[in-house]
Amino acid sequence: MAKRSILKEFKPAKEGRIPRDISELTKVEKERLKFLGLDESLQRVGEFVQVDAKPVLCRRKTEGLEILPITEALKKHDWLSDYYWKLLSPDKDEFTKATAEDLDDGYFIRALPGVKITYPVQTCLYIRTEKVAQKVHNIVIVEEDAELNLITSCTVHPHVQSAFHIGVSEFYVKKRGKLTFSMLHAWGEQTMVRPRTGVLVEEGGLYVSTYVSLYPVKDIQTSPICRLVGEGARSSFVSIIANHSGSKIDIGGEVWLEAENTSTEIISRTVVYGGENIARGKIVAKSPKVKGHLECQGLMLSDNGIMRAIPELDSHFYDVELTHEAAVGKIARDEVEYLMARGLSEDEATSLIVKGFLTVKVEGIPPSLQAQIDKVLETAKLGF
Amino acid sequence: MKPILLEVSDLWVEVEGRLVLKGISLKIPVGETHVIFGRNGSGKTTLLMTLMGFPIYKVKQGKIYLKGEDITELPSYERARRGIGIMFQRPPTIRGVKLRDILKLCAKENGKKIEELARAFKFEPFLDREVNKGFSGGELKKSELLQLLVQDPDLVLLDEPESGVDVENLNLIGQMIKRLLQKDAPHRPRTKSGLIITHTGFILQHVAADLGYVVMDGEIYCTGNPIEIFEGIQRFGYEGCKECLKRKAMEGQPWQKEAF
Numbered sequence: 001m002a003k004r005s006i007l008k009e010f011k012p013a014k015e016g017r018i019p020r021d022i023s024e025l026t027k028v029e030k031e032r033l034k035f036l037g038l039d040e041s042l043q044r045v046g047e048f049v050q051v052d053a054k055p056v057l058c059r060r061k062t063e064g065l066e067i068l069p070i071t072e073a074l075k076k077h078d079w080l081s082d083y084y085w086k087l088l089s090p091d092k093d094e095f096t097k098a099t100a101e102d103l104d105d106g107y108f109i110r111a112l113p114g115v116k117i118t119y120p121v122q123t124c125l126y127i128r129t130e131k132v133a134q135k136v137h138n139i140v141i142v143e144e145d146a147e148l149n150l151i152t153s154c155t156v157h158p159h160v161q162s163a164f165h166i167g168v169s170e171f172y173v174k175k176r177g178k179l180t181f182s183m184l185h186a187w188g189e190q191t192m193v194r195p196r197t198g199v200l201v202e203e204g205g206l207y208v209s210t211y212v213s214l215y216p217v218k219d220i221q222t223s224p225i226c227r228l229v230g231e232g233a234r235s236s237f238v239s240i241i242a243n244h245s246g247s248k249i250d251i252g253g254e255v256w257l258e259a260e261n262t263s264t265e266i267i268s269r270t271v272v273y274g275g276e277n278i279a280r281g282k283i284v285a286k287s288p289k290v291k292g293h294l295e296c297q298g299l300m301l302s303d304n305g306i307m308r309a310i311p312e313l314d315s316h317f318y319d320v321e322l323t324h325e326a327a328v329g330k331i332a333r334d335e336v337e338y339l340m341a342r343g344l345s346e347d348e349a350t351s352l353i354v355k356g357f358l359t360v361k362v363e364g365i366p367p368s369l370q371a372q373i374d375k376v377l378e379t380a381k382l383g384f
Numbered sequence: 385m386k387p388i389l390l391e392v393s394d395l396w397v398e399v400e401g402r403l404v405l406k407g408i409s410l411k412i413p414v415g416e417t418h419v420i421f422g423r424n425g426s427g428k429t430t431l432l433m434t435l436m437g438f439p440i441y442k443v444k445q446g447k448i449y450l451k452g453e454d455i456t457e458l459p460s461y462e463r464a465r466r467g468i469g470i471m472f473q474r475p476p477t478i479r480g481v482k483l484r485d486i487l488k489l490c491a492k493e494n495g496k497k498i499e500e501l502a503r504a505f506k507f508e509p510f511l512d513r514e515v516n517k518g519f520s521g522g523e524l525k526k527s528e529l530l531q532l533l534v535q536d537p538d539l540v541l542l543d544e545p546e547s548g549v550d551v552e553n554l555n556l557i558g559q560m561i562k563r564l565l566q567k568d569a570p571h572r573p574r575t576k577s578g579l580i581i582t583h584t585g586f587i588l589q590h591v592a593a594d595l596g597y598v599v600m601d602g603e604i605y606c607t608g609n610p611i612e613i614f615e616g617i618q619r620f621g622y623e624g625c626k627e628c629l630k631r632k633a634m635e636g637q638p639w640q641k642e643a644f
Contacts, residue, residue, distance in 0.1 A: 334476045341436055341472075342490050342535060343464035352489070356480030 005094050006192070007133055010164045013104045016052030016129030025051070028158060029128070035379075036153030036184055037122050037372055046109070046121040050136065051128050053104035064115030064146075066108070070137050073108035080108070083139050087170040087198025087225075095166045095194040099135040106136035106168070111146035111177070118366055120149040120182075125167065127156040127191070133164035140169070142177035142205075149180045149366055156188040163188065169197040173205040175230065180208040180365045184376050187217040189246065195222040203230025203259070208364040209237045211251065212373055214380035216244040223252030223280060228262035237266045237281075240358045240373075242380065245274025245304055252280030252310075257290035257320075265293045269358050272298060272305040280310045281324070288317040294324035299331060299357050301350075386413035388452075389577045390435070390539055395446035397427075397434050404430045406602040407446070412539070415574035417565055417591055419610045420581045422599035423622050428581045429473070431599070432541045435579070436470045437463045450539065469537030471528040471545060477517040483527055484511040490535040501533050505560055521548025522557070529560040540564050540578040546586040558590030567591050585614040598625050605629060 019025060025033070038049065046067045049057040055069040066073075074080050090100035107123055127134050142148045156163050165187070173179045187193055201207050207226060226235050237253035255264040266281040283292035296309035311324040331353055339349035355377055362370065390412040397405035404427045412418055422428045434441040435448060437460040448456045455463055478486075487498045502508045507526050510519070519527060525545060532540060542561065549557055562568045566576045567590075580587050587593070588611055596610030598617070605625050606613065616624055 332476065335478050337438055337460065338472060338476050338478070339486070339489075340459065340461040341438075341464055341470050342486060342531065343461050343492075344489060345461050346459075348489075349461075352481060352485070353478060356478050356485075359480035 007094065007098055007164065010131055010133035012102060013053035013127070013129070013132045013134040016132050018052050018054045018128070019056055022049055022057040032155055032158060032186075033124055033126065033153070036124065036155055036186060037151055038124050038153065042122075042372075043119045043368060044122045045117055045119045048107045048109070048121075048123040049126060050105055050107070050124070051126050052132055052134055055105055055107070058107075062117060064112045065117055065121070065148075066110040066112070067121065068108045070106040070108045070139060071103070073139070080139065083141065083170060083172060084137075085170075087200055088168060088196055092196065096168055096196050098133070099137055099166050099168045102135060103137055104135045106138040108139050109148070109150065110141040111143060111148040113143040114145045115143075116147040118147065118149065120151045120366065120369055123150065123152045125152070125154045125165065127160060127163040127165060129157075130160050131162050133166065135166045136168065138167065138169040140171045140179065140181075142173045142179045144174045145176045146174070147178040149182075149369060151182045151184065151369055151372065153184050153186070154193075155186045156191055160188055160191075162190040164192045165194070167195045169195065171197070171199045171207065173199070173201040173207050173233075175202045176204040177202070178206045178364070180210070180369070182210040182365060182369050182373065183212065184372065185211075185213045185217070186215045187213070187220075189216040190218050192218055193220040193222070195224070197222065197224035199224060199226040199235070201226065201228045201230065201233040201235060204232045205230065206233070206364060207235040208362065209235070209253070210362050210365060210373065211237075211239040211241075212376055213249065214240070214242040214358075214376060217247050217249065219248045221250040223254055225254045225256070226264070227256045227258055228264065229258045231259045232261045233259065234262065235264045236363065237264075238360050238362050239268045239270075239279070240360060240377075241268070241270045241277065241279075242358070243270060243272045243275050243277040243305060243307070247275035249275070250278040250280070252282065254282040254284070255292065256284045256286055257292060258286045260287055260289040262287065263291040265295070267295045267360060268297065269360055270296075270298045270307060271354050271358060272300050272302075272307045274302060274305040276306050278308045278310065280312070282312040282314070283322055285315040285317055285320040285322060288319040291321045292323070296324075296326040297357070298328035299354065300328060301331070301354070386415060388412070389414045389450065390579070391449040392435070393447045393449070395431075395434065395448065396444040397430055398442045398444050399430060399440060403444070404602050405434065408599075408602070408604055410597065410604065412577050412579060414577060415566075416594040417567075417578035417580065418595045418597065419587065419593040420579065420597050420599055421613060421617055426599045427602040428599050429543055432470065432543050432579065432581065435541060436460050436468060464535070464537070467538035468541065469532045469535045469539070470541040471525070471532060471543060473543050473547070475516045475524060475528060478515050481515050482512050483515045483530075486515055486531060487511070487534045490531050497534055501530060505530060505556060522550055522553035525549055525557050526553070526560065529557065529564065532564055533560065538576060540576065542578065542580040542587075544581050544583060546582065546584055554586065558587070561587065562590055565591055585618070588614060598622070600625065
């Protein structure tokens with residue numbers, strides 16, 4: 001008998017309490033989105049907000065940038081069919097299938113050739129209604145010699161107990177283009193999350209992904225596949241995770257090095273308070289003269305959780321440089337005592353050490369985004 | 385009479401099941417700096433660590449009073465908040481935590497001083513480095529002393545502040561300690577006190593110490609003028625202390641009051 005899909009337990013996002021525009025959100029909701037970066041005081045060159053099934057804000061403040069709901073973009077650009085469902089297949093799993101069959105919406109963002117947009121574009125996928133499944137499909141294209149910095153904040157209404165988010169994303173970085181994609185997530189304790197991401201990077205291009213999840217979430221499972229197909233293409237995946245009790249977080253990253261002089265690094269830092277964490281990483285050398293490094297570091301704060309680090313290196317050639325290091329351990333006692341001798345209580349000392357552990361300077365992202373990541377780290381309660 | 389800042393009374397301390405301190409008593413008045421001499425393994429470091437309140441140092445008997453308050457059972461951070469500061473011999477690296485982050489936490493309200501002090505002691509480039517990571521011997525000491533200067537404790541505990549420091553930096557370390565103990569402003573009333581372990585006597589060239597102790601086998605063998613004690617040790621070694629003690633015992637002198 002076929003397994004009953006978990007998606008059956010959720011209603012379509014189209015049946016949600018969708019506002020006509022963003023001004024109809026309550027003060028509490030606006031505060032929440034502001035905390036995650038939808039903040040007038042921050043320099044943003046474009047914004048996209050989707051509530052349940054419908055985009056409620058979509059604007060750009062600069063030339064050379066295109067932002068549209070994906071449903072509109074598909075109508076406007078015939079050529080988009082060359083990008084739509086090309087890096088991922090609807091048949092990949094039940095979640096991609098459900099998205100292909102009943103798309104809610106999503107964003108289409110494109111940096112035009114040669115346009116370097118250093119200030120970030122902010123997107124926000126927000127679930128407002130109890131027990132809905134939000135299914136989005138996003139396409140980002142960075143054309144030749146262009147640069148785009150994208151920050152995406154996903155969250156749920158403070159009162160939503162249970163929700164499901166599926167995000168299908170296809171990212172294209174053309175020759176010498178650069179895309180940074182930073183995810184600062186604050187899902188709810190009962191939210192299920194299934195991002196499905198495919199990335200294609202051409203010659204000399206760079207893709208930098210940063211995934212930050214410090215708040216309790218029920219279940220995340222994702223493993224983006226990034227193909228470096230042109231010579232000298234690079235990618236970097238950093239995930240910064242606090243795994244709370246009751247959470248199951250399985251985050252991977254798979255990079256295929258398909259051309260000479262391509263390189264990648266996959267770095268994960270995880271603090272486990274409880275629950276179950278899996279940090280996967282896989283680098284596949286499909287060309288000679290490539291480089292890849294995998295690093296999984298885990299800090300266990302209790303005996304009530306489980307952490308698995310699963311690094312994987314595959315090579316089909318001899319002239320490659322693939323390395324990995326993985327370490328799972330506890331907080332060093334001497335570090336705690338050092339800080340206590342400076343006047344910090346044990347809890348304050350632990351919190352500072354954890355914050356330090358999770359502080360990874362992500363190479364290639366603009367300072368304003370790093371500041372945003374640092375702020376989230378600052379605000380999250382990281383002690384026991 | 386100057387008020388007493390620290391009083392240690394008949395302190396017996398065990399470390400991992402081994403008795404290391406056997407009845408140490410001493411008093412440090414406000415504004416005074418005392419120096420401890422002794423062989424490796426005599427219990428000097430244990431005394432300092434016990435005063436700071438690290439958990440592996442178990443007080444079996446005796447009391448520690450700071451400004452008249454019994455702090456024997458207090459955790460280290462409570463002691464730090466009450467005015468004790470310690471320089472670590474081998475401070476750990478804390479990944480992702482910058483020296484500046486720790487200084488800010490040490491500083492509490494006098495955060496302004498961080499830049500000023502770092503500049504004064506030529507340590508600005510280290511503020512945004514991971515604390516202690518890849519620091520040389522001298523840099524570790526400077527980092528520790530900078531943290532203490534910002535923390536501004538009333539009682540400073542220093543364990544061989546000169547060890548591992550190259551000749552060029554010794555003077556700067558000396559200046560930092562002078563500042564810490566307010567010895568750089570001799571005309572102002574002094575409120576800071578220190579307890580310093582030294583092997584080389586280096587500190588005596590920078591700081592006029594008020595009293596010296598010789599610690600042997602977990603006990604204070606001798607108390608007196610620190611320079612005289614140091615000169616005696618240089619000439620006769622710690623064996624000389626034993627001889628001196630025997631002689632004084634035979635002469636019926638109160639042996640803890642004088643040196644050599």
